[in-house]
Amino acid sequence: MDRWLARIIDAQGRWARPLGDFNQRWLSALFRPMPVIRDFLNGRWLGHPLHAVLTDAPVGILFLVIVLDVVGQRTAADVALVVGILAMLAAAISGAADYADTDGNARERATVHSALMVVALLVYAASLAVRASGGDDRTVATWTSIVGFLFLSAGAYVGGDVVYVLGNMVSRHAFRGAGAKWIALEPAELDEAGDIPEGRPVKAKLGINTLALVRQGETVLALHDACAHAGEPLSGGRVEGGCLVCPWHGSRFRLTDGRVVRGPSVYDQPAYTVRRTEAGGWEARRRSN
Numbered sequence: 001m002d003r004w005l006a007r008i009i010d011a012q013g014r015w016a017r018p019l020g021d022f023n024q025r026w027l028s029a030l031f032r033p034m035p036v037i038r039d040f041l042n043g044r045w046l047g048h049p050l051h052a053v054l055t056d057a058p059v060g061i062l063f064l065v066i067v068l069d070v071v072g073q074r075t076a077a078d079v080a081l082v083v084g085i086l087a088m089l090a091a092a093i094s095g096a097a098d099y100a101d102t103d104g105n106a107r108e109r110a111t112v113h114s115a116l117m118v119v120a121l122l123v124y125a126a127s128l129a130v131r132a133s134g135g136d137d138r139t140v141a142t143w144t145s146i147v148g149f150l151f152l153s154a155g156a157y158v159g160g161d162v163v164y165v166l167g168n169m170v171s172r173h174a175f176r177g178a179g180a181k182w183i184a185l186e187p188a189e190l191d192e193a194g195d196i197p198e199g200r201p202v203k204a205k206l207g208i209n210t211l212a213l214v215r216q217g218e219t220v221l222a223l224h225d226a227c228a229h230a231g232e233p234l235s236g237g238r239v240e241g242g243c244l245v246c247p248w249h250g251s252r253f254r255l256t257d258g259r260v261v262r263g264p265s266v267y268d269q270p271a272y273t274v275r276r277t278e279a280g281g282w283e284a285r286r287r288s289n
């Protein structure tokens with residue numbers, strides 16, 4: 001069944017890819033001038049994607065609409081439908097902020113997800129219009145809310161794929177252990193004096209991990225190289241205002257402790273303490289934060 005569903009979803013790529021690219025362009029242009037609002041919608045303040053929190057409400061409320069319709073609680077069903085539609089709109093706005101920084105296969109599936117949700121919203125709006133027009137026969141009102149819920153469930157299934165199958169908005173460091181041991185650090189480049197080049201990110205190996213180092217005088221600050229948002233190497237980014245800025249979607253992480261100060265990442269970046277060894281090299285270990 002899962003392969004059959006995956007084939008159906010993948011077959012939507014023909015229209016979902018160009019539509020997703022188009023949506024990404026206008027959404028990026030929309031959110032770029034308002035980084036604080038985008039951060040709020042991503043959920044940086046919560047340390048968790050806001051969209052994932054908000055999506056539960058419409059699913060529960062709109063299922064309740066069907067139950068209330070079936071047991072003949074008309075007014076309660078109509079009120080629940082209005083609340084459900086408002087909850088869907090809130091979830092859609094937060095989802096749009098995540099969607100603006102979603103790429104590749106995840107963008108394609110997110111486009112299918114959002115298209116199904118738009119269809120569900122239109123069906124629910126039609127259901128609301130039928131209810132508002134009055135009349136004793138609730139057959140059309142009830143069936144439209146059932147059809148709306150089928151589209152909503154299909155959209156939720158595809159949205160689940162975007163997170164659980166493709167790992168979108170999942171921390172790239174979810175499975176990384178803390179580790180308290182000092183390990184030899186091997187910078188990828190040194191300056192003429194044999195030191196780590198100053199003021200710009202430099203890649204370095206720390207056992208199986210890759211770090212991005214920034215030397216400021218005698219102090220070497222280090223963050224994990226893979227951006228917590230989508231894994232882009234931070235060593236290709238820039239240093240600005242005490243932060244390392246990701247070259248892909250522009251997340252900013254404080255160099256001293258890895259704290260995320262600008263999204264779309266909602267997760268902090270693993271930070272490392274670096275010290276000189278007696279032999280003249282460097283060693284590092286992960287900070288406990």
Ligand code: FES
Pocket residue numbers: 101227228229230231232246247248249250251263264265
């Ligand atoms: S990979 Fe998206 S902000 Fe770094």
